[in-house]
Amino acid sequence: MVPEHLKPVPWINQDCKGAGTLHLGGSFEEIAFSEREVWKGNHPEKPYVLVSQPSLFDESRAPKGKHTLWAYCHVPNNSDKDCSEEIINQIERYAPGFRDIIISTHTISAPEFEAYNQNYIGGDINGGAQTVKQLLGRPVFQWDPYKLPADGMYICSSSTPPGGGVHGMCGFHAAKSALKNEFGIRV
Numbered sequence: 001m002v003p004e005h006l007k008p009v010p011w012i013n014q015d016c017k018g019a020g021t022l023h024l025g026g027s028f029e030e031i032a033f034s035e036r037e038v039w040k041g042n043h044p045e046k047p048y049v050l051v052s053q054p055s056l057f058d059e060s061r062a063p064k065g066k067h068t069l070w071a072y073c074h075v076p077n078n079s080d081k082d083c084s085e086e087i088i089n090q091i092e093r094y095a096p097g098f099r100d101i102i103i104s105t106h107t108i109s110a111p112e113f114e115a116y117n118q119n120y121i122g123g124d125i126n127g128g129a130q131t132v133k134q135l136l137g138r139p140v141f142q143w144d145p146y147k148l149p150a151d152g153m154y155i156c157s158s159s160t161p162p163g164g165g166v167h168g169m170c171g172f173h174a175a176k177s178a179l180k181n182e183f184g185i186r187v
């Protein structure tokens, strides 16, 4: 349980005050609309926003007595638009007064994200578009995408099927491939 004095964001919904992660988007239709807009290359006025409140659970994430709030919204690939205002406006809808308790903000754009990690192509946190083709054929289309041309070398990570995400399946399949090819062990 998070103590009352450690719940800084004035969320209207009391359950949100103790949540690690929040998905803000209003109705299903509103989320679908805003996501479709991004897909078309536009910046929606009311984007779907993912919010994390890490310092509620880990006090090392903020100076004593203060808090950090982390959020992102989707933008067209490689867009350098700063969407802080849109994100703050969305949070304000569900936590009126939020803007007034902000001490400072730090923003990172999609191109800056790629500069930080070249695997985030155009800022894509999944290591490239999660299309059906990419889901099965990354880094290249071949029967065993985990086995590299060099003998005894294998690749996993979000650069292999089934792509980005903290599901662990890329490593699982790469390990299976290595066991089969190197030792004849089928798991």
Ligand SMILES: Cc1cc2nc3c(=O)[nH]c(=O)nc-3n(C[C@H](O)[C@H](O)[C@H](O)COP(=O)(O)OP(=O)(O)OC[C@H]3O[C@@H](n4cnc5c(N)ncnc54)[C@H](O)[C@@H]3O)c2cc1C
Pocket (backbone or CB within 6 Å): 125, 126, 127, 156, 157, 158, 159, 163, 164, 165, 166, 167
């Ligand atoms: C902001 C953000 C939010 C996300 N949100 C979600 C989410 O909500 N749900 C979800 O499922 N996925 C999410 N993801 C995606 C997910 O985190 C990634 O797809 C996943 O972590 C990729 O795993 P990976 O093993 O390929 O790479 P990473 O997790 O990036 O691991 C690569 C590791 O290799 C290390 N490394 C790099 N170069 C070297 C080197 N030369 N020598 C030694 N070590 C090296 C790095 O330090 C790092 O620890 C998010 C990603 C980001 C960036």
